[in-house]
Amino acid sequence: MADTAGSSQITVKKGPKFRETRKGQVRKHIINVLVRNEIGVLARIATLIAGKGYNIESLSVGETHEKGVSRMTIEVIGDDIVIDQVVKQLRKLIDTLKVRDITDVPHVERELVLVKVHTPTARARDEVLRIVEIFRGKIVDVSPETYTVEVTGDEDKINAILELLKPFGIKEMARTGKVAMRRELFVDENLQD
Amino acid sequence: MPRKGADIVIETLKEEGVEVIFGLPGGAIMEVYDALYRDGTIKHILVRHEQGAGHMAEGYAKATGKVGVAMTTSGPGATNIVTAIADAYMDSVPIVVITGQVPTHLIGNDAFQEVDIVGITRPITKHNFLVRSIEELPLIIRQAFYIARTGRPGPVLIDLPKDITQQLSDVSIPSEEEVRASLPGYRPHVEGNIQQIKRAVDLIMSAKKPVLYVGGGAVNAEAQEELIELAELMRIPVTTTTQGKGAFPETHPLSLRMLGMHGTYYANMAVYNCDLLIAVGARFDDRVTGKVDEFAPEAKIIHIDIDPASISKNIIVDVPIVGDVKIVLRKILEEIKKRGAKILHPEDRERWLEQIEKWKKLHPLTYRNSSKVIKPQYVIEQIYEVTKGDAIIVPGVGQHQMWAAMFYKFSYPRQFLNSGGLGTMGFGLPAGIGAKVGRPDKEVFVIDGDGSFVMTMQEIITAVQYKIPVKVAIINNAYLGMVRQWQEFFYDKRYSEVDLSVQPDFVKLAESMGAVGFRAEKPKEVREVLEEAMKIDDRPVVLDFVVDKEENVLPMVPPGKSYRDMILEDGKGTSEAETMYLVG
Ligand SMILES: Cc1ncc(C[n+]2csc(CCOP(=O)(O)OP(=O)(O)O)c2C)c(N)n1
Ligand SMILES: [Mg+2]
Numbered sequence: 001m002a003d004t005a006g007s008s009q010i011t012v013k014k015g016p017k018f019r020e021t022r023k024g025q026v027r028k029h030i031i032n033v034l035v036r037n038e039i040g041v042l043a044r045i046a047t048l049i050a051g052k053g054y055n056i057e058s059l060s061v062g063e064t065h066e067k068g069v070s071r072m073t074i075e076v077i078g079d080d081i082v083i084d085q086v087v088k089q090l091r092k093l094i095d096t097l098k099v100r101d102i103t104d105v106p107h108v109e110r111e112l113v114l115v116k117v118h119t120p121t122a123r124a125r126d127e128v129l130r131i132v133e134i135f136r137g138k139i140v141d142v143s144p145e146t147y148t149v150e151v152t153g154d155e156d157k158i159n160a161i162l163e164l165l166k167p168f169g170i171k172e173m174a175r176t177g178k179v180a181m182r183r184e185l186f187v188d189e190n191l192q193d
Numbered sequence: 194m195p196r197k198g199a200d201i202v203i204e205t206l207k208e209e210g211v212e213v214i215f216g217l218p219g220g221a222i223m224e225v226y227d228a229l230y231r232d233g234t235i236k237h238i239l240v241r242h243e244q245g246a247g248h249m250a251e252g253y254a255k256a257t258g259k260v261g262v263a264m265t266t267s268g269p270g271a272t273n274i275v276t277a278i279a280d281a282y283m284d285s286v287p288i289v290v291i292t293g294q295v296p297t298h299l300i301g302n303d304a305f306q307e308v309d310i311v312g313i314t315r316p317i318t319k320h321n322f323l324v325r326s327i328e329e330l331p332l333i334i335r336q337a338f339y340i341a342r343t344g345r346p347g348p349v350l351i352d353l354p355k356d357i358t359q360q361l362s363d364v365s366i367p368s369e370e371e372v373r374a375s376l377p378g379y380r381p382h383v384e385g386n387i388q389q390i391k392r393a394v395d396l397i398m399s400a401k402k403p404v405l406y407v408g409g410g411a412v413n414a415e416a417q418e419e420l421i422e423l424a425e426l427m428r429i430p431v432t433t434t435t436q437g438k439g440a441f442p443e444t445h446p447l448s449l450r451m452l453g454m455h456g457t458y459y460a461n462m463a464v465y466n467c468d469l470l471i472a473v474g475a476r477f478d479d480r481v482t483g484k485v486d487e488f489a490p491e492a493k494i495i496h497i498d499i500d501p502a503s504i505s506k507n508i509i510v511d512v513p514i515v516g517d518v519k520i521v522l523r524k525i526l527e528e529i530k531k532r533g534a535k536i537l538h539p540e541d542r543e544r545w546l547e548q549i550e551k552w553k554k555l556h557p558l559t560y561r562n563s564s565k566v567i568k569p570q571y572v573i574e575q576i577y578e579v580t581k582g583d584a585i586i587v588p589g590v591g592q593h594q595m596w597a598a599m600f601y602k603f604s605y606p607r608q609f610l611n612s613g614g615l616g617t618m619g620f621g622l623p624a625g626i627g628a629k630v631g632r633p634d635k636e637v638f639v640i641d642g643d644g645s646f647v648m649t650m651q652e653i654i655t656a657v658q659y660k661i662p663v664k665v666a667i668i669n670n671a672y673l674g675m676v677r678q679w680q681e682f683f684y685d686k687r688y689s690e691v692d693l694s695v696q697p698d699f700v701k702l703a704e705s706m707g708a709v710g711f712r713a714e715k716p717k718e719v720r721e722v723l724e725e726a727m728k729i730d731d732r733p734v735v736l737d738f739v740v741d742k743e744e745n746v747l748p749m750v751p752p753g754k755s756y757r758d759m760i761l762e763d764g765k766g767t768s769e770a771e772t773m774y775l776v777g
Contacts, residue, residue, distance in 0.1 A: 019486045022509050036378055039323065040311065047315050088502035094320045094340060097378045 024081035028057065030109065030180050031083075033072040033090060034064070034098040041095045045072070048089055054078045058111075058177030069097065073109075073180045102182050109154050109180035114140070115162065116148045118169030128168060135161045146171060198327045199224035199358040201366075202291070203232045205334040208366050211235055211262050213253065213630055215246040219266025220306060221293025224358035238630065238659055241651040243270050245623040247277020248649070250288040252627025254281075255610040256585060256635075258415070260341050261288040261627065267295055268306030271352075272313070276617060278348045279317040283614025284436060285409060287346035289337045296356040297325070311352050319347030324354060327362040335372045344381030345500040346413055381499065385516030385524055393471075393495045393512050394528045400469035400493075401541035403429045406452065406481075409436030409613070410474015410498055410518050412606045416440065419522035420473065426526070426534055428542050430549055432460040434475055435598055438609040443602040444582075449549070450558070453481035454750050455595045458556035461748075461756040463549055464489050472496045474518045477507040478614070479752075487755035497521045556748070556761055558599050567716050569593060569668045569740045573600035576638055576666060579723045584636040585610065585628050589621035589645025591675040593668035595746045597640040619648030625663045626656050636664070636727075643669040643693050650702070656733040657707035664726055666736045667699055670744070678745050682760070703735035712737040 035041050042061065049056055057075040064071050076083065083101060090099040119125045128147050132139060135157065141148035151161050155178070162170075196204075202225050206214075213236040218226040229237060240246040243265045250261030265274050271292040281288050295304040311323045320340050322333045330353075337349040367375070397403065405424060411417070417440050424431050424447050431441040432449040443450055449460035464470065470492040475481070482488040485508055496503075496510040497518055504513040514521050536542050560570040573596050576584070586601050587610045588594035594611065603609050610628055612620035625639035646667050656663055673691040680688050700710030709729055711722040719738065726734040749760045 019488060019490045019508070039325070040315070043312070044315060051316055085502065085506055092500070092502055094376060094379045 022081060024079035024083075026077065026079050027103075028075060028077050029083045029101055029103045030107070030178065031074045031076065031087060031090070032098075032100045032102050032180060032182070033074065033096055035070050035072060036095045036097060037063070037068050037070050038095045041093075042072075044093055044095065045074070045090065048093070049074070049076060049086060052078070052082055052086055054082070054086075058175070060177040060179050062179070071179075073178050075178055100182070102180060106183040106185075107180050108183060109178050110152055111155065111158055111178045112150065112152045112176045113158055113162070114148060114150055114174045115165055115170055116141075116146050116172040117165050118145065118171055119147045120145050124168055128165065131161065131164050137161065195361040195363045197224065197228065197358065198330055198353075198360050198362070199228035200232075201327070201330050201362065201364070202334065202353070202358065203228045203235065205331045205366055206235060206262065207232075209260070209335065209338045211260075213238060214262045214264050215240055215249040215253070215627065216264030217241075217243055217246060217266070217270065219268075219270050219293065221267035221295060221355045222264060222270070222291070222353070222358075223293075224355065225264065225291070225293070225353070238626075238655060240623070240655050242649065243273035244277050244619065245626075245649055245652040245655065247274040247288070247290065248280070248617075248620050248623035249627030249630070249652075250290070251277060251281050251284075251286045251620075252587060252610055252624030253631040254286050254288055254627075255624070256607050256628035257631040258413075258607065259287075259631070260338055261286070262291070263288060264291045266293045266306070267310075268308050270306075271310040272308055275313060275317070276615075278314055278350065280612055280615040280617045280620060281348035282317045282319070284612065285346045285413065286348065287341040288348045289334075289341050290348060290350045292350065292352050293358075294323070294352045294354040297354045298356070300354065310350065314350050317348070318350050319345075321350040321352070323352045324357055327357050327360045328364050330357060330362075331364060331366045332372065332375060335367055335369075336376060339369070339372050339376070340379065344379075345410075345503075382501065382515045383499070383517040383520055385497070385514050385521035387524070389512055389514045390521065390524050390528060393497075393514060394525055394532065396469050396493055396495060396512065397427055397429075397471065397525070398529065398532065398535060399537045401538050402467045402545045403427070403469040403471065403542075404449070404463050404467040404492075405429050405431040405441070405471045405473060406464065406475055407431060407433045407437040407440050407473045408475025409434065411437055411440040412474070414474060414499070414518035415606065416473070416519040416522055417606050419519055419526060421445070422526060423522060423529075426529065427536060428546065429471070430463055430546065432456070432464065434478070434481055434613070435609065435611045436613045437473075437475060438598065438611075439603040439606040442604040444604050451598055453478075454483070454752070455599070455746055455748065456750075457558055457599075458748050458759065458761060459549055459552035461750065461759060462552045464492075465756040467492045470494045472498075472510070473522070474498055476503045479507070482507065483750045483758075484753060484755040487757065560744075562716075563741070564716055567713060567719060567738055567740045569596050569670065569738070569744055570600045571716060572666065572668060572719055572738045572740065573597055573640065575719050575723055576640070577601045579720070579727055580636050580638060584608075584638045585625075585632060587611075587621050587625035587628055587637065587639045589639075589641040590616045590618045591642040591645060591673070592670070592678060592744070592746045593640055593642045593645075593674070595675075596668070599746075618642070618645040621645055622649050622663075622665060623652045625665070626652060626661050629661050629663045630659075639663055639665040641665055641667050642674065643667055643671065643696055643699075644673045646699075647696070653703065653706045653708050653733055653735065660731050661733065662730045663733050664736065665733060666738060669696075669699070669737055669739050670742045671696070672742060675746070677743070681743070681745070682749075682751070699735055699737040703733075708733040708735055710735045710737065712739065714739045
């Protein structure tokens with residue numbers, strides 16, 4: 001069936017050719033999402049991220065100054081290229097107003113942690129109190145056996161104090177997940193909504 | 194004036210210009226069916242299975258460009274249409290699906306015929322809604338149509354609790370402007386960035402070996418005129434995907450026909466060797482690219498698409514342009530003409546076209562015909578002839594689908610309606626019915642497989658009931674042929690569970706449902722039965738073509754391989770020499 005006349009005229013170029021492919025780095029991303037506060041919007045966002053096989057590390061949602069508009073801060077570990085795709089698809093959702101990956105943009109981030117620490121002795125109580133003061137935290141609940149500590153800060157600060165409190169014995173812990181916001185100066189012009 | 198929620202539904206659908214609904218009633222949606230009956234102006238096609246309603250709405254939408262509408266009851270009615278919704282999502286087909294739901298106070302109670310269809314369809318709809326009050330009902334319906342048809346089109350589902358259809362309200366129907374204002378997060382880009390357009394024009398004018406790669410986005414945007422003008426003006430050969438078929442006529446000398454896994458040798462060679470690939474409303478699907486890092490390995494890529502999430506998803510592109518394909522192509526043409534429409538390397542461009550002509554001669558699309566047994570490709574060629582190339586072709590999924598794509602030449606957009614992204618067996622017949630409802634002026638030929646056909650064949654009854662004269666050509670190879678072919682090529686002919694030698698007698702089956710049936714077993718009978726079928730215009734016709742059982746679809750790029758690994762004839766691959774561009 002194949003008419004092979006003509007194949008003799010074809011000159012071979014050496015070796016196969018390849019497209020350059022981009023490899024993404026896997027790392028933690030912080031994505032800010034402004035959403036219309038509609039039913040199911042959280043489920044849509046979670047479905048989309050889970051659909052890429054990624055786990056949400058932390059997520060915080062709260063109202064903004066605008067009525068009916070909430071801000072979400074999502075932390076997710078993933079490949080840069082896939083996260084870029086996630087961001088584009090989040091933008092496509094009907095209920096999202098603004099989506100931004102702020103990982104590489106100057107930003108402020110805060111998290112609040114409540115930790116219940118085992119403090120049965122006077123010495124333990126003194127030491128915990130000192131640590132809490134250094135980190136400008138607060139003791140928000142006291143019992144004969146425990147102190148409950150509240151600290152706010154960025155990831156490094158929170159990790160540092162938890163490291164220091166660990167040896168006393170942590171009985172319970174609750175973290176809010178990060179909230180984050182782009183710094184007003186150093187606006188990167190290349191970022192689009 | 195206060196009226197029932199159900200009446201508001203009908204009123205809003207009429208406002209949207211809906212002419213026809215495909216559906217099947219049940220408890221939760223009965224109020225709307227009652228309102229439909231009382232109103233009496235919207236046509237309704239009663240399907241025999243809700244999947245059929247979904248594919249009919251798709252076929253209608255694909256054939257006309259209008260939004261297709263399907264309606265089902267809650268629970269099983271809703272789950273039955275899920276496959277069609279996923280199909281519409283993958284192929285960007287604008288449909289609105291209205292499902293009944295249990296009354297609001299019972300939601301979440303595992304009530305009779307309750308399923309969380311909004312949850313189920315969340316990842317396969319462009320958007321979906323649960324209606325929570327009668328006041329928001331007309332706005333939601335209008336939003337659904339607006340979202341379905343604008344930007345990158347897609348399916349939208351509205352889940353409608355029964356109590357809301359029974360309540361009374363005098364809420365008014367919002368205007369288009371109010372609808373747009375109510376969706377602040379939804380602003381489909383349309384214009385295209387002018388800097389990027391200029392960069393694209395630089396590349397188009399200076400390329401030596403350009404190729405246009407055209408997908409379904411060009412059909413949705415109705416950009417065929419612009420495409421033809423660009424190709425002719427700049428002398429650029431054009432290849433299309435299955436979804437893009439007809440956006441550029443395959444009868445045009447610059448057409449390379451289809452590319453990809455079952456693309457033509459010359460389209461794949463052109464793409465493999467080009468130095469500029471202009472992707473227009475296409476999404477670099479893995480069935481098109483094969484091994485990504487060997488896809489158009491030396492080309493710069495321009496990608497025009499309405500969907501920013503499609504760009505640089507599977508392949509990194511050099512010039513991304515987000516925008517409506519038609520508008521962007523127009524701007525590109527303006528810019529080219531402003532610069533005198535000059536091809537900077539005309540000799541190279543002509544040499545490129547000559548090389549492509551050589552490839553076309555070297556391996557044209559062909560097959561070995563036989564006088565003893567019917568070859569499937571021959572059937573398609575004969576259908577092409579009796580319909581004078583003008584029919585709308587709607588295939589199922591499998592080998593027959595690829596033969597239809599290869600051996601029918603498509604000359605206008607919306608002529609080849611295909612389940613491309615999801616590859617849904619059973620799509621053909623109901624989609625063909627929907628297409629015929631939308632385009633009664635056109636001959637509609639469903640080219641189905643014996644496996645695909647039986648998945649939705651009950652819709653023949655629907656076509657009989659409404660006197661919808663679709664033609665259904667079954668390419669009967671007594672196999673799940675495409676799977677058998679893969680087993681032959683990649684699993685040493687271990688034919689695991691692909692035998693369809695036990696099937697109904699399709700002629701009697703057709704007759705039992707009130708349709709006409711014909712069978713052809715010899716090559717010379719093919720033309721005869723086709724001509725008989727063409728005389729019938731008041732009923733569906735089923736044509737059973739008993740074909741060569743083990744015919745293969747070729748050429749083929751094996752999955753995950755590069756265009757260099759194309760199989761051209763049984764057992765024979767391309768030689769290294771054949772894949773390379775003539776140098777000097
Ligand atoms: C609903 C569904 N189930 C399974 C498949 C996998 N599949 C792809 S092609 C094919 C065989 C189709 O057989 P037939 O309709 O007879 O077409 P042929 O390949 O024989 O022309 C199958 C099983 C599919 N695409 N869709
Ligand atoms: Mg078959």
